[in-house]
Amino acid sequence: MTPPTKPSSRGLALATLCAMQLMIILDGTIVTVALPTIQHALGFSQGGLSWAVNSYLIAFAGLLLLSGRLGDLIGTKKVFLAGLCTFTVASLLCGIAGSPEMLIAGRFLQGVGAASASAVVLGMIVALYPEPGEQAKAMGVYSFVSAGGASIGLIAGGVITETLGWQWVFLINLPIGAVALFAGRRFLTGQPGIGLRAGADAIGAILVTTGLSLGVFTIAQVSEDRLSSGELSLYGAVAVLLLVAFVIRQAKVARPLLALRLFRNREISGANIAVVLVFAAGFGFQFLNALYLQRVLGLDSMQTGLAFLPAPLVIGTMSLFFTAKLTARFGTRRTLLTGLFALGAGLLLLSRAPADGSYALDVMPALLIQGFGMGLTVPAIIMRAMSGAAPADAGLASGLNNTAQQAGAAVGLAVLATVATAHSDSLIRGGTEQVQALRDGYSLGFQFSAGFVFAAWLVAFLVLRDRSTKRQQEQPAGQTIAQDTVEPVAAP
Numbered sequence: 001m002t003p004p005t006k007p008s009s010r011g012l013a014l015a016t017l018c019a020m021q022l023m024i025i026l027d028g029t030i031v032t033v034a035l036p037t038i039q040h041a042l043g044f045s046q047g048g049l050s051w052a053v054n055s056y057l058i059a060f061a062g063l064l065l066l067s068g069r070l071g072d073l074i075g076t077k078k079v080f081l082a083g084l085c086t087f088t089v090a091s092l093l094c095g096i097a098g099s100p101e102m103l104i105a106g107r108f109l110q111g112v113g114a115a116s117a118s119a120v121v122l123g124m125i126v127a128l129y130p131e132p133g134e135q136a137k138a139m140g141v142y143s144f145v146s147a148g149g150a151s152i153g154l155i156a157g158g159v160i161t162e163t164l165g166w167q168w169v170f171l172i173n174l175p176i177g178a179v180a181l182f183a184g185r186r187f188l189t190g191q192p193g194i195g196l197r198a199g200a201d202a203i204g205a206i207l208v209t210t211g212l213s214l215g216v217f218t219i220a221q222v223s224e225d226r227l228s229s230g231e232l233s234l235y236g237a238v239a240v241l242l243l244v245a246f247v248i249r250q251a252k253v254a255r256p257l258l259a260l261r262l263f264r265n266r267e268i269s270g271a272n273i274a275v276v277l278v279f280a281a282g283f284g285f286q287f288l289n290a291l292y293l294q295r296v297l298g299l300d301s302m303q304t305g306l307a308f309l310p311a312p313l314v315i316g317t318m319s320l321f322f323t324a325k326l327t328a329r330f331g332t333r334r335t336l337l338t339g340l341f342a343l344g345a346g347l348l349l350l351s352r353a354p355a356d357g358s359y360a361l362d363v364m365p366a367l368l369i370q371g372f373g374m375g376l377t378v379p380a381i382i383m384r385a386m387s388g389a390a391p392a393d394a395g396l397a398s399g400l401n402n403t404a405q406q407a408g409a410a411v412g413l414a415v416l417a418t419v420a421t422a423h424s425d426s427l428i429r430g431g432t433e434q435v436q437a438l439r440d441g442y443s444l445g446f447q448f449s450a451g452f453v454f455a456a457w458l459v460a461f462l463v464l465r466d467r468s469t470k471r472q473q474e475q476p477a478g479q480t481i482a483q484d485t486v487e488p489v490a491a492p
Contacts, residue, residue: 009187010128014138016183017121017128018145020084023173023180024114025146027091028056029153031107033305034161034169041166044100054220055104059111060118061406062213066205067119068399069257074193076120076127076395081184083116088177094170106170118402123394124188126386136327139379140319147315147374150286155305194392201257204249208257211242212403215410222414258396267388268397270463274381275404277456278340280412281449282374285347287413288420288449292442293363296355296435310364311371318375332380332387333466337457339376344453346370351446355439384464412452420445 031038031052039049071079090113094106125142129135160168218235221227227235250256263269286308293299293307327335346369353362382401389397424441428434 012183012187013128013189014125014141016180016187017080017124018142019176019180019183020080020087020117021121021142022145022149023087023176024118025149026153026156027110027114027170027173029150030157030160030169030172031056033153033157034166037161037166038103042097042100042103048100050220051104052100052107054217055108056111056114057220057406057410058213058216059108060115061216061403061410062209063112063115064119064403064406065208065212065258065396065399067116068123068395068397068402070116070193071120071123071395071398072193072392073195073395076124076193077184077188078193079395080117080120080124080188081181083113083118083120084177084181084184085113087113087117088173088181089113091170091173091177095167095174119399120395121398122382122386122401123389123398126394126398127391133324133328135383136324136332136379137320139382140323140375142382143319143323143375143378144312144316146378147319147371148312150308150312152312155302158302158305201249201253201255204246204253204257207242207246207249211239211246212407214242215239216406219410219414222418259393262389262393262396262400265388266463266465267384268400270459271381271385271387272400272404273463274336274340274456274459275385275401276408276411277452277459278343278377278381279405279408280415281343281347281452281456282412283409284412284416284452285350285370285446285449288416288442288445289350289363291420292353292439293359296439296442297357297359297363299359307359307363308367311367311374314368314371315375315378318372319379323376323379326376327380327383331466332383333460333464335376336380336384336460336464339373339378339380340453340457340460341373343370343373343377344450344457346373347446347450347453351443351450353439353443355436381460412449416445416448419448 035049035052038044038052044052067079067083087110090106090109093109094103097103097106121142125138126135129138157169160172214235218232218239221232221235246258247260250258250260289308290304293304299307323335346366349369350363350366353366357363385401385404386394386397420441422441423444424437427437427440432440
């Protein structure tokens with residue numbers, strides 16, 4: 001994508017991309033809060049209610065990689081606008097749904113649109129802001145929108161559901177989507193893709209989409225405990241076999257959907273492994289902390305949403321005002337390592353919160369430290385994940401990074417929820433009082449979450465290269481981050 005020449009146009013283009021990202025983030029958290037009301041209104045069974053979430057996640061995670069490659073082949077602007085339009089229309093379908101089946105279909109279509117738009121956002125931001133210093137600031141805005149949207153959604157979900165009705169949880173996307181679509185057509189610029197013939201592997205697309213979708217479905221069922229271990233193992237094995245078949249095909253086919261040479265780049269491989277671990281920790285932590293605040297400290301849903309606010313406020317402050325300067329001064333690798341250490345420390349501190357704890361003394365300090373860590377980590381880790389890709393692979397690298405985020409979130413939620421529940425149940429069977437048992441289960445989950453973060457720190461330390469101090473000093477002003485990356489992988 002050729003960046004707009006005017007700074008104001010670039011700013012409006014970035015705002016358009018972030019507006020779509022905000023809709024996606026808000027949608028996930030708002031819908032979660034509204035689920036009990038939706039269940040009662042549409043007559044969902046308890047088991048069927050999970051499909052209001054799973055249908056979206058399956059489509060979203062399954063299509064990210066394919067959507068990212070389509071951005072390279074037919075143009076990122078076309079894929080983004082198509083995804084934005086699909087998401088907005090699907091939101092209308094969900095808002096007027098009169099049956100569980102109609103809502104599930106709408107949620108699946110929302111996932112398709114979200115995957116199409118979200119998969120190419122990072123690549124479009126990189127193209128808009130190729131200069132490292134400006135790119136760091138743009139990634140800071142993106143990180144702030146992502147982090148802030150999650151917390152705002154927890155609060156907005158309750159307010160919208162109680163005042164306007166559950167339908168407006170979805171209908172609120174219509175005016176936002178319409179404005180974003182108008183702005184996207186006007187301010188987003190692009191260049192033609194490299195053509196479908198450069199990577200139109202239909203069989204590979206079916207394999208990877210089916211494998212990823214089935215994998216996410218299997219992981220989601222782990223924490224819901226409705227399938228036997230044998231059924232879970234079977235589904236998981238089929239998902240793995242499909243993905244292995246996809247990889248084998250990509251190694252042999254003349255025009256692969258996913259060029260495996262991309263993974264020979266240690267920046268892309270190492271950064272995306274770290275992304276999986278960080279998002280596993282982050283999403284699992286949010287889930288467990290919400291339960292700790294409500295089931296142990298006794299907060300209601302509105303208070304819980306407000307309790308999360310310190311973290312996104314600190315993330316926003318760091319991302320918007322400090323992270324770009326720190327990456328320019330110290331490089332993305334050192335900034336990333338510092339952020340990961342702070343994030344892990346915050347999680348360990350939270351694991352010490354007692355059953356009769358105080359939010360102000362036991363929770364908020366940990367959230368502030370985590371916010372500081374995330375504000376440094378997310379912009380830096382995304383820049384490292386995108387730094388090794390050639391322009392022709394920008395959409396694929398963006399889709400790969402978003403796939404890593406979703407995979408990490410799904411795995412983290414399943415693992416941490418299972419660990420916490422199993423430990424609490426074991427303590428209760430042993431005679432421990434319920435609130436204390438719940439607290440101990442969540443504490444163990446926070447410790448596992450910190451383990452994910454420190455594993456990501458180790459990956460970043462061992463895999464990601466540091467820049468030479470001498471070469472850094474020789475770089476012109478504004479180019480200090482460029483030496484913190486490796487040469488892009490050659491385009492096909």
